[in-house]
C-alpha cells in the first residue's frame with residue numbers, strides 16, 4: 001500500500017476493505033503486513049499452500065503471513081541473523097491465531113527429521129505447548145471466546161542447516177484478577193471448567209471436586225460454558241499435551257490438584273468471633289479438602305489465615321484478622337498459586353522443548369502481545385500494555401529509519417533526517433527517567449504509608465506542566481480519571497485507584513511459610529524463591545553487602561520492566577517483521593466492515609504512523625526500466641531515443657510540468673519521488689489507454705475495465721466489471 005499513488009488514510013482504508021471483502025485478508029503496507037480477521041476458516045493454511053510459499057520471495061507470491069514467515073526463515077539462514085515477528089492488535093484481532101500459523105509453518109518446513117530417535121517429535125512437542133498455555137492462560141471475554149490474558153514471546157531455534165532445534169517461551173503479565181473474579185459475560189481460565197469434565201475418569205475424585213461448577217464461587221460469577229468451546233475435548237488436548245511434552249504423572253497430578261485447590265478456596269469462609277474485631281473459621285470441610293490437595297495441615301492453614309504471624313522488632317507475634325482481611329488473604333494466595341503454576345508450566349515447557357543434542361544456531365521469534373488500546377476505564381494493566389506498545393512503536397520507527405537510510409546510501413542519495421524513533425522519546429523518557437512514572441510508582445509501593453492519593457499527588461507535582469506528554473485527565477467515560485498521557489496513538493486518561501496494591505501484590509507470609517513446608521512437591525517448588533517466615537535470614541554471615549530490606553518481594557512493575565528491557569534488547573538484535581491484526585467489526589461477522597473501528601486501529605497500531613513517516617521522505621520508488629516503460633510518453637521523442645535509462649528518467653521528469661527538482665531524486669537504480677500524483681490527470685490523458693486501464697484494474701481489484709471517462713467536475717469515472725455485476729468507481733482528482 002505504500003506504493004499507492006494517493007497515499008493517505010482514506011486510500012489505505014479503501015484498499016484494505018476492498019481486498020478484505022474479496023477474501024484477501026493479508027495486505028502489505030510498507031513494512032507492515034496487515035491482516036483483517038476473517039471470522040471464517042479460509043483454506044489458506046493447508047499443506048498445498050505451504051508448497052506455494054516454500055522457497056519463494058515475498059514479491060513472487062500473493063500477500064500472506066507465510067510469505068513473511070518464509071522471508072524470515074530464509075533471511076535467518078542466509079544472513080545467520082536472528083529474526084523476530086511482532087504481532088500486535090487489539091483483543092480478538094487474530095494475534096494468537098496468526099502466531100500459531102507461524103509456528104506450524106516453521107514446524108512443517110523445518111522438521112528435525114529425528115522421529116525415529118525420539119518417541120515424540122520436537123515439532124509435535126512445540127505445537128503441544130499451545131493447549132497447555134491456552135488452558136491456563138486463555139479465557140472467554142466479552143470480545144473473544146479464547147482471549148489470551150498474557151503476552152508471550154516464543155523463540156524457535158534452528159540449527160545452521162535450518163532444522164528445528166527447540167523453542168523457548170517467555171510470558172508477560174498474566175491477568176490475575178480473573179482467577180477470583182469475572183464479569184457477567186466473561187469466564188475464568190479454561191482449565192477450571194475442563195477439570196469438571198469426564199475425559200480423565202478419576203480427575204474429579206482425586207481433586208475433591210463436585211459435578212457442579214456453581215459450587216465454586218471463584219469461577220462461576222459470569223458464564224460457565226462457551227458455545228464455541230467443548231471443554232471435554234479441550235481437557236483431552238490438555239491432558240495429552242502434558243504427556244507429549246513430557247510432564248511426569250506426578251507433576252501432572254500435582255498441577256491438577258493445585259488448580260482444583262485454587263478454585264475451591266473461594267468456599268473457605270470466616271465468621272465474626274464473638275464481639276471481637278477478629279474472625280474465626282466458619283466450617284472445616286472445604287479447608288480440609290483444600291489442605292489435602294496442597295499437602296498441608298488444615299488446622300494450621302486456617303490458623304495462618306485468621307491469625308498470621310508478623311515480626312515486631314525481633315519478636316514474632318500473631319495478629320488477628322477480620323473477615324474481610326482473612327477472605328482477601330485467601331484470594332491473594334489463590335491468585336498467587338495460579339500465577340506461579342502458570343509460570344512453572346512455561347519453565348517446564350522450556351526445559352523439555354530444547355533438544356540438547358542439536359546445536360542451536362539462530363532463531364525466529366514471535367511476539368504475541370496486546371496492542372495499544374483506549375478503554376472507558378484505563379488502569380494499571382492498561383498503562384503497562386500501552387507503555388510496551390509505545391516502546392514497540394519506537395522500535396518500529398527506528399527500524400524504518402534504518403531501512404530508509406540503507407536504501408538512500410545504497411542508491412547514493414544524500415539524505416539527512418533525524419531518527420524517527422526520536423518522535424516517541426519524550427513520552428518514553430517520562431516513564432523511565434529517575435522520578436519518572438515508573439520510579440514514582442516503585443517508590444510509593446515500597447513506602448508503607450503511601451496511598452493512591454499520595455501517589456497521584458507525587459505524579460502531578462513531578463510531571464504536570466513539566467513533562468509535555470503528561471496532561472490533565474480528559475476522559476468522557478471515566479470522570480474520576482486522575483491524569484492523561486499523550487501517547488503516539490492518542491490521549492489516554494488513567495485512573496490510579498488500587499495501583500499501589502496491585503503493584504505490591506502482597507501475600508500472607510504465614511500461609512506461604514506453611515505451603516513451603518507441605519507435602520505437595522510442586523507447591524514447595526512454586527514457592528521456592530519466596531523467603532516465607534521460617535527461612536534462615538539471608539546470609540549476612542558471609543559479611544560484605546547486606547541485602548536490601550524487603551528484597552524478597554519484588555513489585556509487579558519492577559519484574560515486568562526488567563523483562564521488557566530484555567525483550568527490547570533481544571528485538572534490537574534481530575531483523576524484525578511487523579504483523580498488524582485488525583478487528584473489522586464488532587459482531588464477529590465475516591466480511592462486515594465498520595470504517596471508524598478500522599481507522600481507529602490503523603492509528604493505534606502504527607500503520608498510519610508508518611505512512612506519515614513515509615510521506616516525510618520519498619515514498620515512491622520506481623526502477624529505471626519500469627519508469628521508462630510507464631512514463632516515456634511524457635518525455636516525447638527525446639526520452640524514447642535515450643538509451644541510458646537514468647538520463648531518460650531525468651528527461652521525463654524535467655519535461656513534466658509542475659515537477660520541481662526537490663520532489664524527486666535519481667539514484668543508482670531507481671527514481672524516488674515524493675508523490676506520483678504530480679503526474680496529473682491532464683498529463684495522463686496523453687498516456688495510452690491500455691496502461692491507464694491496467695493501472696485502474698489493479699488499483700481497484702477489478703477483473704476488467706470497460707470505460708474511463710471524465711465528468712464535468714473533472715472527476716474520473718471508471719466503469720468496470722466484477723463477476724457478473726458492473727461497478728462504477730468515481731475517482732476524485
Ligand SMILES: Nc1ncnc2c1ncn2[C@@H]1O[C@H](COP(=O)(O)OP(=O)(O)OP(=O)(O)O)[C@@H](O)[C@H]1O
Nearest residue numbers: 039040041090091092093094095096097144147148
Ligand atoms: N486467520 C484467521 N482465520 C480464521 N479465524 C480467525 C483468524 N484469525 C482470527 N480468527 C477468529 O478470531 C478469533 C480471535 O482470534 P485470536 O484469539 O487470535 O485473537 P487475539 O488477537 O489473540 O485476541 P486476544 O488479545 O484476546 O488474545 C479466533 O478465535 C477465530 O475465531
Ligand SMILES: [Mg+2]
Nearest residue numbers: 095096147148
Ligand atoms: Mg490472543
